[in-house]
Amino acid sequence: MTKQIIDPTAPETGDSMKTAQTLADLRATIDAWRRQGLTVGFVPTMGALHEGHFSLVRQSAETADRTVVSIFVNPKQFAPGEDLATYPRNEARDLAMIAEASCNLAWLPTPEVMYPPGYQTSVSVSDVSQGLCGASRPHFFGGVATVVCKLLNQVRPTHAIFGEKDFQQLLVIRRMVRDLDMDVKILGGPIVREPDGLAMSSRNAYLSAEERRIAGNLNRVIAEMATQLEVGVATEDVISSGRKAIIDAGFPSIDYLDIRHVEDLSRAPAGRLLAEARVFVAVQLGRTRLIDNWPAAPKP
Numbered sequence: 001m002t003k004q005i006i007d008p009t010a011p012e013t014g015d016s017m018k019t020a021q022t023l024a025d026l027r028a029t030i031d032a033w034r035r036q037g038l039t040v041g042f043v044p045t046m047g048a049l050h051e052g053h054f055s056l057v058r059q060s061a062e063t064a065d066r067t068v069v070s071i072f073v074n075p076k077q078f079a080p081g082e083d084l085a086t087y088p089r090n091e092a093r094d095l096a097m098i099a100e101a102s103c104n105l106a107w108l109p110t111p112e113v114m115y116p117p118g119y120q121t122s123v124s125v126s127d128v129s130q131g132l133c134g135a136s137r138p139h140f141f142g143g144v145a146t147v148v149c150k151l152l153n154q155v156r157p158t159h160a161i162f163g164e165k166d167f168q169q170l171l172v173i174r175r176m177v178r179d180l181d182m183d184v185k186i187l188g189g190p191i192v193r194e195p196d197g198l199a200m201s202s203r204n205a206y207l208s209a210e211e212r213r214i215a216g217n218l219n220r221v222i223a224e225m226a227t228q229l230e231v232g233v234a235t236e237d238v239i240s241s242g243r244k245a246i247i248d249a250g251f252p253s254i255d256y257l258d259i260r261h262v263e264d265l266s267r268a269p270a271g272r273l274l275a276e277a278r279v280f281v282a283v284q285l286g287r288t289r290l291i292d293n294w295p296a297a298p299k300p
């Protein structure tokens with residue numbers, strides 16, 4: 001069923017947003033756009049949208065004639081015991097906000113539409129999915145690659161935009177698209193942060209007031225680590241002082257804190273930074289897992 005959200009009588013000019021819940025409705029709208037020679041930008045999300053998502057929607061609207069946003073909480077990227085059942089959901093607000101950000105079509109598949117009975121296929125991307133989030137969430141990138149592969153086949157966008165907040169995910173998708181000869185351009189969007197620098201995330205809603213205060217320190221530590229790398233401090237010293245700063249800031253433990261090259265996520269060797277890299281961090285704070293990353297260029 002395709003229904004008009006803002007103005008049911010409006011012509012299909014891009015000024016009003018439609019929703020689609022079946023593949024037939026999705027394809028009817030997108031096929032019509034393609035026949036008109038329009039370019040299509042795509043932003044996949046899991047809903048509970050915030051300014052980080054809206055920035056990607058606006059980026060798409062600036063680069064494509066039409067923008068599609070999917071909202072789908074993908075069961076395949078949650079392990080048993082993770083927060084699939086409690087993942088924040090607020091579809092009515094999400095739809096109003098993306099319409100405001102110039103989305104033309106919201107794709108809202110149900111789990112049954114995405115994975116109908118008898119579904120058997122999965123996509124896995126090897127090396128770049130290992131380590132960092134792939135180490136503590138071994139199921140995760142397979143679930144992401146599978147759903148994004150399906151979403152790209154469903155929407156067939158000209159380009160798709162992914163946030164640099166999930167930098168490893170962005171590289172996994174780039175690798176998959178290259179390896180499977182998928183005809184879509186993958187773009188990255190910059191990390192959008194709260195006023196204290198905390199990277200925006202749907203899961204930040206889980207934080208208690210005290211945890212939220214502590215969480216604001218994570219970006220400061222990795223930004224400082226990037227500064228140290230850029231003035232030539234050895235990577236191993238930067239990591240050990242960064243670990244101490246994170247624990248001193250009140251985080252109970254660190255999942256990972258590492259310096260990886262931006263092209264392939266290979267680990268920056270000991271000594272001075274020699275190639276463009278990012279500081280990557282993940283911590284568990286109460287029931288909330290926080291991830292963040294910060295760019296660091298080698299000293300000229």
Ligand code: AMP
Pocket residue numbers: 044045046047051052053056161162163164165166189190191192193199200201202
């Ligand atoms: P999610 O709904 O968490 O699966 O995220 C959907 C998309 O939004 C992904 O490409 C994320 O990387 C991106 N995203 C999430 N948070 C941010 C943020 N704070 N800044 C930029 N992009 C983000």
